[in-house]
Amino acid sequence: MADDAAVPTATASPAPSSGPAAGTTPQGRPAAGRPAGGRRAADSTLRKRLEIAFFVTPALAMLAVFVVWPILTAVQMSAYRWNGRGPMEDFVGIGNYVSVLTDDVFLDSLLNNLFIVAASIAIQLPLGLAIALLLNRKMWGQGALRTIIFVPYVLAEVVAGVIWFQLLQPQYGLLDTLISAVGLEPPAQGWLGDVDLALWTVMGILTWKFIGLAVILFLAGLQGVPEELYEAAQLDGASWWQVQRKITIPLLGPTIRTWAFLSMIGSLQLFDMVWILTKGGPANATSTMAIFLVNEGTRSNNFGIAGAASVVLFVIALVMAVLYQRLFLSRDAKGVA
Amino acid sequence: MTTSTQTPAAPTTAVRRRRRGSAGRFQGGNPVVYAVAFVVVCATLGPVVYGVLGGFRSNAQLAESPASLPDPWVVSNYTGVVTNPDFWQYTLNSVVVAVVTTALVVVFGVMAAYPLARYAFKGREVLFMVFVAGLLFPATVAVVPLFILLTQNFGLGNTWWGVALPQAAFALPMTVVILRPFLQALPKELEEAAQLDGTSRIGFFWRILLPLSGPGMVTVGVLAFVGSWNAYLLPLLLLQGDMKTLPLGVADFSSEHSSDTAGVFAFTTLAMIPALVFFLAMQKRIVNGLQGAVKG
Numbered sequence: 233m234a235d236d237a238a239v240p241t242a243t244a245s246p247a248p249s250s251g252p253a254a255g256t257t258p259q260g261r262p263a264a265g266r267p268a269g270g271r272r273a274a275d276s277t278l279r280k281r282l283e284i285a286f287f288v289t290p291a292l293a294m295l296a297v298f299v300v301w302p303i304l305t306a307v308q309m310s311a312y313r314w315n316g317r318g319p320m321e322d323f324v325g326i327g328n329y330v331s332v333l334t335d336d337v338f339l340d341s342l343l344n345n346l347f348i349v350a351a352s353i354a355i356q357l358p359l360g361l362a363i364a365l366l367l368n369r370k371m372w373g374q375g376a377l378r379t380i381i382f383v384p385y386v387l388a389e390v391v392a393g394v395i396w397f398q399l400l401q402p403q404y405g406l407l408d409t410l411i412s413a414v415g416l417e418p419p420a421q422g423w424l425g426d427v428d429l430a431l432w433t434v435m436g437i438l439t440w441k442f443i444g445l446a447v448i449l450f451l452a453g454l455q456g457v458p459e460e461l462y463e464a465a466q467l468d469g470a471s472w473w474q475v476q477r478k479i480t481i482p483l484l485g486p487t488i489r490t491w492a493f494l495s496m497i498g499s500l501q502l503f504d505m506v507w508i509l510t511k512g513g514p515a516n517a518t519s520t521m522a523i524f525l526v527n528e529g530t531r532s533n534n535f536g537i538a539g540a541a542s543v544v545l546f547v548i549a550l551v552m553a554v555l556y557q558r559l560f561l562s563r564d565a566k567g568v569a
Numbered sequence: 570m571t572t573s574t575q576t577p578a579a580p581t582t583a584v585r586r587r588r589r590g591s592a593g594r595f596q597g598g599n600p601v602v603y604a605v606a607f608v609v610v611c612a613t614l615g616p617v618v619y620g621v622l623g624g625f626r627s628n629a630q631l632a633e634s635p636a637s638l639p640d641p642w643v644v645s646n647y648t649g650v651v652t653n654p655d656f657w658q659y660t661l662n663s664v665v666v667a668v669v670t671t672a673l674v675v676v677f678g679v680m681a682a683y684p685l686a687r688y689a690f691k692g693r694e695v696l697f698m699v700f701v702a703g704l705l706f707p708a709t710v711a712v713v714p715l716f717i718l719l720t721q722n723f724g725l726g727n728t729w730w731g732v733a734l735p736q737a738a739f740a741l742p743m744t745v746v747i748l749r750p751f752l753q754a755l756p757k758e759l760e761e762a763a764q765l766d767g768t769s770r771i772g773f774f775w776r777i778l779l780p781l782s783g784p785g786m787v788t789v790g791v792l793a794f795v796g797s798w799n800a801y802l803l804p805l806l807l808l809q810g811d812m813k814t815l816p817l818g819v820a821d822f823s824s825e826h827s828s829d830t831a832g833v834f835a836f837t838t839l840a841m842i843p844a845l846v847f848f849l850a851m852q853k854r855i856v857n858g859l860q861g862a863v864k865g
Binding site: 280281283284286287288290291292294295297298299300301302303305306309316363366367369371372373377379380381382383384386387388389390391392394395396397398399401404405406409410413440444448449452497500501503504507508521522525526529530535538539542543545546549550553 | 602603605606609610612613614616617619620623631632634635636673676677678680681683684685688690696699700703705706707708709710711712713714715716717718734735737738739741742745770771774795798799801802805806815816817819820823830833834837840841844845848849852855856
């Protein structure tokens with residue numbers, strides 16, 4: 233896709249080099265006659281380089297200082313036992329990594345993250361698809377519906393978490409009251425206090441919060457499916473379900489795969505909602521890697537451990553992203569280009 | 570696989586005669602569809618509406634019967650929040666941090682995207698890949714070392730800039746990835762015409778490209794603003810006291826006044842309403858941006 237669009241730019245740009253600093257490019261060179269992959273270096277005058285540097289430097293500097301430097305700092309921290317004050321002196325090599333990877337709390341957190349990655353996709357994909365397919369038809373109030381389903385997504389996780397925390401208060405919260413009213417027994421320790429239920433409860437709230445993103449993206453993808461396909465299928469006597477299964481869902485493939493990628497990366501970083509609802513408890517049942525590294529870092533001043541956990545999280549996210557890219561997304565890129 | 574090969578073929582055969590659902594899509598007056606839609610709406614809005622209404626009730630009402638409407642309607646929870654100076658301080662902090670973040674993202678993002686979109690030079694794709702790779706660095710990974718660097722090395726510990734600068738940095742890769750195709754799509758005739766008139770490339774950037782790329786900048790700006798407004802983790806580590814943003818304020822209020830459920834609902838509602846109104850007004854932009862990200 234990017235290369236596609238790059239061609240006109242490449243052929244258009246020889247002309248501007250007739251500016252003051254131009255010397256290498258003959259002015260009368262026909263703009264369209266040059267092969268796109270040709271000797272671009274010849275065009276790079278000093279002035280042009282300065283312009284490029286002027287435009288790109290602020291963004292690159294920001295990335296270097298606030299993204300790359302902290303991550304390198306995490307790597308550095310991970311090699312020391314360090315309480316966050318004074319110089320890092322107590323070098324422990326891979327000691328912190330051994331501690332992290334043998335720490336039950338971290339391993340529980342990692343498993344919780346992986347559970348949330350898998351459950352998010354397993355729950356939200358069919359549900360989001362079902363809602364999107366149902367809403368993708370001419371019906372009264374469709375615009376309002378699309379807006380409404382988007383509301384939880386635009387709320388801050390903190391706001392959503394605080395509201396749900398109140399709704400789920402044991403006994404006198406709304407949910408437990410309703411459950412008792414119909415004669416059922418709500419969980420004795422509350423939805424978020426029960427070791428077996430807490431993670432599922434968090435998962436339910438996450439579904440509520442993020443299903444809107446799936447639906448909105450799927451609906452937008454459905455808009456791209458040409459009307460003619462539906463008409464043709466209808467003429468051929470296909471049922472609604474057959475049309476969805478054979479035409480709509482396959483055409484939605486790229487959208488679904490990219491959504492799943494976003495969902496995966498988000499799930500690996502989960503922090504806000506859990507911090508508000510449970511702080512990772514009870515007994516680390518809802519802890520995530522992000523909760524772990526914040527607890528170790530800023531709460532317990534084990535910055536070496538926090539650094540090692542950050543690096544481990546980074547590697548896991550990177551490996552999953554690259555694997556996913558290789559397995560699914562690259563196919564789409566080829567298809568689109 | 571058939572999916573990807575069909576996608577590009579489809580638009581070429583479809584000669585853009587979209588008869589808006591006149592005969593096309595399977596028509597929906599189906600009661601089942603409306604029933605499902607109703608359930609979805611209730612499940613989606615239920616908790617939010619409950620929170621808003623809960624703010625109009627007293628704690629006694631909430632305890633007595635959690636599931637009924639306010640009776641009588643109580644406004645003291647809301648007036649209590651509105652007259653709480655902390656609330657306005659948090660709001661101010663949130664606004665400033667979000668505006669600074671958005672400004673940095675939009676200005677630096679469009680600057681970086683311009684040469685990547687419209688200059689031909691060696692290493693352009695490599696440079697672009699630097700930004701794409703930036704997408705793979707989750708902010709969570711960097712948050713603890715960022716806390717150390719910002720407080721100890723940069724002296725930005727409890728400041729607006731300390732939150733806005735890293736937030737902008739982490740939003741830049743996505744911004745560049747969304748903006749580049751946007752700038753590439755502007756017709757090259759514009760650039761040629763500008764050159765004939767003797768405009769330099771920088772002049773072209775300022776006088777023609779920037780005004781024309783308004784919609785793209787609004788999209789990335791809205792996304793940056795949303796991200797900043799809702800952000801919690803970095804502000805949690807960096808900001809204390811008077812510098813806190815609204816999400817921190819909401820979380821604090823809810824844990825400090827945990828027995829005052831109605832007050833918590835009122836505070837939370839007032840914290841979300843301005844954002845909600847703004848975001849819903851900008852909904853199309855947000856969706857466009859997310860789709861742009863999907864395509865990018």
